[in-house]
Amino acid sequence: MKxxxxxxxxxxxxIISLQLAVFADMGAPEIExxxxxxxxxxxxxxxxxxxxxxxxxxxxxxxxxSYEIENWETKERTATFSFAEEQYEFYTISINDITPLExxxxxxxxxxxxxxxxxxxxxxxxxxxxxPAYGYEKTGVVIPKxxxxxxxxxEKMGSAVPWFFVTYEGTSGWVCELNGVIGYGKDxxxxxxxxxxxxKIYKEADYRKAVAVIPANTxxxxxxxxxxxxxxxxxxxxxVSGYLSNGYCAVNFPWLxxxxxSFEYEVNYPEVKLYKxxxxxxEVLIDNIPVGTKLEYFYGEDIRFTGWIYTSYNNVxxxxxxxxxxxxxxxxxxYANDAIxxxxxxxxxxDVIEENEEVTxxxxxxRENEETVMNEVATEEQKENKGxxxxxxxxxxxxICAMFGVTIAVTSFVTIALVNRKKx
Amino acid sequence: xxxxxxxxxxxxxxxxxxxxxxxVAIILKVKDKKDLLNVxxxxxxxxxxxxxxxxxxxxxxxxxxxxxxxIILEILTLFVEGIIYKKYLSFKKINPFILSLILNSxxxxxxxxxxxx
Numbered sequence: 001m002k003x004x005x006x007x008x009x010x011x012x013x014x015i016i017s018l019q020l021a022v023f024a025d026m027g028a029p030e031i032e033x034x035x036x037x038x039x040x041x042x043x044x045x046x047x048x049x050x051x052x053x054x055x056x057x058x059x060x061x062x063x064x065x066s067y068e069i070e071n072w073e074t075k076e077r078t079a080t081f082s083f084a085e086e087q088y089e090f091y092t093i094s095i096n097d098i099t100p101l102e103x104x105x106x107x108x109x110x111x112x113x114x115x116x117x118x119x120x121x122x123x124x125x126x127x128x129x130x131x132p133a134y135g136y137e138k139t140g141v142v143i144p145k146x147x148x149x150x151x152x153x154x155e156k157m158g159s160a161v162p163w164f165f166v167t168y169e170g171t172s173g174w175v176c177e178l179n180g181v182i183g184y185g186k187d188x189x190x191x192x193x194x195x196x197x198x199x200k201i202y203k204e205a206d207y208r209k210a211v212a213v214i215p216a217n218t219x220x221x222x223x224x225x226x227x228x229x230x231x232x233x234x235x236x237x238x239x240v241s242g243y244l245s246n247g248y249c250a251v252n253f254p255w256l257x258x259x260x261x262s263f264e265y266e267v268n269y270p271e272v273k274l275y276k277x278x279x280x281x282x283e284v285l286i287d288n289i290p291v292g293t294k295l296e297y298f299y300g301e302d303i304r305f306t307g308w309i310y311t312s313y314n315n316v317x318x319x320x321x322x323x324x325x326x327x328x329x330x331x332x333x334x335y336a337n338d339a340i341x342x343x344x345x346x347x348x349x350x351d352v353i354e355e356n357e358e359v360t361x362x363x364x365x366x367r368e369n370e371e372t373v374m375n376e377v378a379t380e381e382q383k384e385n386k387g388x389x390x391x392x393x394x395x396x397x398x399x400i401c402a403m404f405g406v407t408i409a410v411t412s413f414v415t416i417a418l419v420n421r422k423k424x
Numbered sequence: 425x426x427x428x429x430x431x432x433x434x435x436x437x438x439x440x441x442x443x444x445x446x447x448v449a450i451i452l453k454v455k456d457k458k459d460l461l462n463v464x465x466x467x468x469x470x471x472x473x474x475x476x477x478x479x480x481x482x483x484x485x486x487x488x489x490x491x492x493x494x495i496i497l498e499i500l501t502l503f504v505e506g507i508i509y510k511k512y513l514s515f516k517k518i519n520p521f522i523l524s525l526i527l528n529s530x531x532x533x534x535x536x537x538x539x540x541x
Contacts, residue, residue, distance in 0.1 A: 033487075066483065067426075067427055067482075067483060068426045068427070069426065069427045069428060070426055070427075070428045077426070080483075394427050394483050395480070395483065395484065397427050397428065397430060398427065398430065398476065398479050398480045398483060399480065401430045401431055401434060401476045401479070402473070402476040402477055402479075402480055404431070404434075404472070404476075405434065405472025405473050405475065405476040405477075406472070406473060408468055408469075408472045409468070409469045409470070409472055409473050411468075412465045412466070412468035412469040413469050415465050415468075416462060416465045416466065416469065416508060416512065419458070419461060419462070419465065420458075420462070420511075420512040
């Protein structure tokens with residue numbers, strides 16, 4: 001009875017310990033390699049055993065990871081891999097730049113709340129993959145151009161490239177929206193595009209082959225959103241569809257109309273002109289809008305490229321230059337929706353300009369001095385810490401563990417001898 | 425596998441091996457407490473080396489080399505444990521080398537079964 005009870009208790013303890021994924025004697029941990037794909041859309045750098053950059057892998061490249069290791073100081077995890085042709089040459093890559101391709105466990109969950117109504121835009125259609133990364137197998141099922149279906153958006157870890165989970169003709173899987181192959185946002189209400197100048201639309205999202213020209217000041221309502229990396233929209237104008245770069249169009253803000261908020265700019269620079277098109281060489285409608293004039297924003301260009309807004313002055317609609325291009329940043333217009341906010345931002349800008357000027361005068365000298373000091377400190381630290389660095393490699397970890405194991409073994413051997421020593 | 429967890433993995437391996445081999449030893453009617461203690465100590469002697477050395481070969485060379493190392497170490501383990509059992513165990517019903525084989529096989533089989541659940 002006692003023996004049975006003892007055995008039962010020990011078995012239960014053993015089962016509980018299984019939750020920790022324990023390996024038994026003969027099952028000494030085998031480091032199973034696994035396949036992963038590069039999930040960083042900008043590619044991923046990899047480093048050799050000396051820590052020097054050895055190259056860069058493109059998005060979607062599949063590699064086989066041997067093992068992972070965590071830096072004890074920075075807690076950053078890296079994965080180690082090798083190329084087939086260099087079996088014993090190992091490289092490391094950041095764990096944030098890869099996505100494992102293991103079966104069920106790594107398929108990223110999608111949110112049913114993040115739903116989009118998709119339209120396939122690619123001439124060749126889009127093939128469904130088994131998982132949300134290029135390394136997954138293809139299903140062979142191609143969704144043709146023009147097909148409309150529901151997709152559930154997801155983002156892979158370490159990458160902001162969204163894949164959509166879709167179901168088409170009984171096949172479920174994942175499609176990627178890169179390169180503008182998928183459009184959505186058809187049901188976005190009241191959003192419009194306006195062309196600041198005569199603008200081309202292109203056959204593909206690489207903006208190489210033009211298919212039509214849209215005249216200046218054309219309002220476009222028939223358009224779809226595409227992936228952020230293609231930086232544009234899929235538009236239809238007079239029966240012709242194509243890709244329009246968001247650097248060459250202005251958008252409105254529909255929420256302004258529904259929330260009835262004013263969105264004004266104040267002219268704070270003399271001789272601001274109202275143009276017919278967003279072109280400083282084009283026709284001038286009004287030569288000088290007085291300083292202090294409040295202009296309402298109707299459409300605006302992406303501030304990253306140029307700075308034009310479509311507005312109205314004295315019942316004349318036209319374009320006003322928002323930001324001066326070049327080395328000096330000046331606002332021709334000032335956002336005046338909130339006077340206090342405007343004043344604060346002015347003060348902040350003045351402070352920033354003053355700081356920048358001071359920094360410019362002293363930066364070079366100070367930086368050189370700092371670098372010299374840092375280099376000296378680093379050199380001294382290296383001398384002091386030589387041979388006692390806390391940065392350990394994978395091999396060092398295993399050697400330490402093996403030495404620890406040997407220590408235990410020797411201790412056990414001695415213990416066995418002592419325990420079994422025959423008493424005289 | 426994150427290599428930083430290797431010490432914990434070694435510890436868990438050792439604990440589970442000891443548990444399984446103790447159970448099997450008891451089932452085989454090894455009753456003497458000193459004999460059971462020897463079973464525990466023998467596993468402390470062999471298990472850490474059998475776990476850590478193949479990992480080194482795994483990361484340094486590859487899975488194939490790791491398996492060769494493991495096979496060699498396991499054979500050595502059988503002999504070392506058998507010799508210790510022969511010298512120190514009062515349990516004589518089973519040949520010590522066969523006892524070593526049974527205990528190690530049990531921990532291996534049960535361990536593989538557990539891993540594949």
